[in-house]
Amino acid sequence: MFTGIVEELGEVVHVEQLHEAARLAVRGKVVAVDARHGESIAVNGVCLTVVDVDGDVFTADVMKETLNRSCLGVLQRGSRVNLERAVRADQRMGGHIVQGHVDGTGVILTREPAQHWEIVRLSLPKELNRYVVEKGSITVDGVSLTVAAIDDQSFAVSLIPATLGLTTLGLKQPGDPVNLEVDIIAKYVEKLVVRS
The missing domain is CATH 2.40.30.20 (Elongation Factor Tu (Ef-tu); domain 3)
Incomplete structure (x- = not known):
């Protein structure tokens, strides 16, 4: 984990x-x-x-x-x-639960620089859309992020300078592919609700 x-x-x-x-x-x-x-x-x-x-x-x-x-x-x-x-049991849980099991891939669509952050919009495979919610967690290329906005085919995240400087997300450009992992809790909830 x-x-x-x-x-x-x-x-x-x-x-x-x-x-x-x-x-x-x-x-x-x-x-x-x-x-x-x-x-x-x-x-x-x-x-x-x-x-x-x-x-x-x-x-x-x-x-x-x-x-x-x-x-x-x-x-x-x-x-x-x-x-x-991998996280140790005695560590702080700074991001969210990430399995390292990629659910799909997306593509960086746009980058909008601002003074103190950058808004990045990424494509979202249709089959993953139901697991992604505004203000929920998503992992992009292994980086735990909060979803800032979502529509039927894409989502946006706001990247702070630390994320831009310390991860590949500061280097990626529109058209570059990324790995996506949705929140595992959403998948478990769906399975439990569908079975009920």
Whole structure:
């Protein structure tokens, strides 16, 4: 489990294409310092299992299902990525409950800079719309955000300078794809209500 509070901007140092899979090598000085084989690290919001650690670089395998459902397949050497280690039970829960299980992908549609923040509008797949509400939580490329506005095909978030400076969301431009994870609580509530 994660919180959606990105610990650092990492960098992809190698991508190895395998049969229906890929192996990513990612530099992350903060997250790799105590990483061990089998632990989880979220890369752009996707929970990956650490296969190996060599100094400040960790390696993780990405299966076909993950490549198909996320934007990890577009990563290449030099790509910047949001990194977060799995939350410990004794940590503060700064964001919201994030599983690292991407529900779909969206695209950045527009960016509106303001003096103290930036409003970013993103496309929203129709099948995810019912789980997203104004002032609710959503994860975009692993970043826990509050939905500022929503319509049938898109939603908007307001990004503060810290988010713009410390995550890939400050680097992404209109047309760039992003990973989306909706609030897990909304999916559980739907299942319980539908069964009743």
